[in-house]
Amino acid sequence: MSRLTDEHKEIRRAVREFVEREVDPIADELDNAEKEIPMPVIRKMAELGYFGLIFPTEYGGMGLDTLSMAIVTEELSRGWLSVGSVMTRMIITGSLIQANGTEEQKRRFLPRISSGELLTAAAFTEPDVGSDTAAMKLRATKSADGKNYELFGEKTWCTFANRAHVLTVLARTNPEVSPKHKGLSILLVEKEPGDDFHSPSLTGGPIPTIGYKGMKSYALGFDGYPCPKENLLGGAEGRGFYQLMATYEYARIQTAARAVGVAQAALDAAIKYARERTQFGKPIAEHQIIRHKIAHIATDLEAARQLCYYAATCKDEGRRCDLEAGYAKAFGAEMAERVTTEALQVFGGYGYSREYPAQRFWRDARVFRIFEGTSEIQYEVIAKRLLDEGR
Numbered sequence: 001m002s003r004l005t006d007e008h009k010e011i012r013r014a015v016r017e018f019v020e021r022e023v024d025p026i027a028d029e030l031d032n033a034e035k036e037i038p039m040p041v042i043r044k045m046a047e048l049g050y051f052g053l054i055f056p057t058e059y060g061g062m063g064l065d066t067l068s069m070a071i072v073t074e075e076l077s078r079g080w081l082s083v084g085s086v087m088t089r090m091i092i093t094g095s096l097i098q099a100n101g102t103e104e105q106k107r108r109f110l111p112r113i114s115s116g117e118l119l120t121a122a123a124f125t126e127p128d129v130g131s132d133t134a135a136m137k138l139r140a141t142k143s144a145d146g147k148n149y150e151l152f153g154e155k156t157w158c159t160f161a162n163r164a165h166v167l168t169v170l171a172r173t174n175p176e177v178s179p180k181h182k183g184l185s186i187l188l189v190e191k192e193p194g195d196d197f198h199s200p201s202l203t204g205g206p207i208p209t210i211g212y213k214g215m216k217s218y219a220l221g222f223d224g225y226p227c228p229k230e231n232l233l234g235g236a237e238g239r240g241f242y243q244l245m246a247t248y249e250y251a252r253i254q255t256a257a258r259a260v261g262v263a264q265a266a267l268d269a270a271i272k273y274a275r276e277r278t279q280f281g282k283p284i285a286e287h288q289i290i291r292h293k294i295a296h297i298a299t300d301l302e303a304a305r306q307l308c309y310y311a312a313t314c315k316d317e318g319r320r321c322d323l324e325a326g327y328a329k330a331f332g333a334e335m336a337e338r339v340t341t342e343a344l345q346v347f348g349g350y351g352y353s354r355e356y357p358a359q360r361f362w363r364d365a366r367v368f369r370i371f372e373g374t375s376e377i378q379y380e381v382i383a384k385r386l387l388d389e390g391r
């Protein structure tokens, strides 16, 4: 079992208090109404430092460890997956800048990302290219005066794009080079928040989804949208693929923590309901199959939590942990799907009703096997390490 320090326990307690006060009272209503997370909740998260948790204090962050990030994410996601997922965007962009940015980029962006002044979104996936990151097509060409890049092409599934001030865009700056992944760069593309985007050079439309309702994911069209050349991450072209791959450890640990949070919410709800619901003259919690269902859910969940914390601990020890993060993400994603469907089953017909949150946990959990690298890709990464590279 991972041993949490008193500081980790205090962090968990404080986040839980925030969620009980600010998130629990609104999550079901907003999810049912398909409404986004209210901006005041996002502002409070920023004030509490959640967006800069792991960034160094000299750049405005809190300088906390990866395990703290996992705990905060887990507790926020326990309230509502969408709330736990807001900070994912700032973690992805911020850790890309921290690891790869020029000193000027770190000073310009990190403090404002940490404080919530700049909200960010990740624009990697394209309509024709998802898992095969190296094949991304969106073009970034230099403007005639050489001051800007101009972006042409499409991105899709860019979650939170409407509310973001910065889109972290994976773009092709060199279409000639082989292998093709060496032609990719990351651009920090600035924009005004808003549902209108900047038509006609930047357009966006929300994609209807079955869950994850507190944030909208967008299909984006770029037609000459400018990005100053100073916003090329690291100041040199052709490094985007490597930069992105290196941050996947954080993103996958964070996604594993999100899965643990949603599954914990499902378990909590199932225990409460099993104690309250009576059939055949006694609470269903006294029927052995329900008792064991709860026990199985809890066991599955705890295994996922420990894998997640272990990967976070490896990261904090400065070790390469793509394998451990891959285990945590792949297992956590599938655990959340199993656990939420079993928790829904405890509710019987009411599990299928919008009156209870069991269906929200189940709908939200389904996305874990898809984003931040599908399960199939996760297993390929794991297999590659074990079979091709040795450990």
Ligand SMILES: Cc1cc2nc3c(=O)[nH]c(=O)nc-3n(C[C@H](O)[C@H](O)[C@H](O)COP(=O)(O)OP(=O)(O)OC[C@H]3O[C@@H](n4cnc5c(N)ncnc54)[C@H](O)[C@@H]3O)c2cc1C
Binding pocket: 121, 122, 123, 124, 125, 128, 129, 130, 131, 132, 156, 157, 158, 159, 160, 209, 212, 217, 367, 370, 371, 372, 373, 374, 375, 376, 377, 380
């Ligand atoms: C709700 C939601 C939010 C998202 N948010 C973002 C975001 O903010 N930013 C962003 O950039 N993206 C985002 N995504 C996109 C997500 O990362 C992609 O959907 C994911 O990477 C898979 O890409 P794809 O959908 O194109 O599927 P594809 O890559 O087309 O895959 C289709 C199927 O084939 C399988 N497959 C593909 N290649 C292989 C292979 N080599 N071996 C075996 N199986 C394979 C996949 O596992 C999958 O089952 C989001 C997606 C969702 C659903």
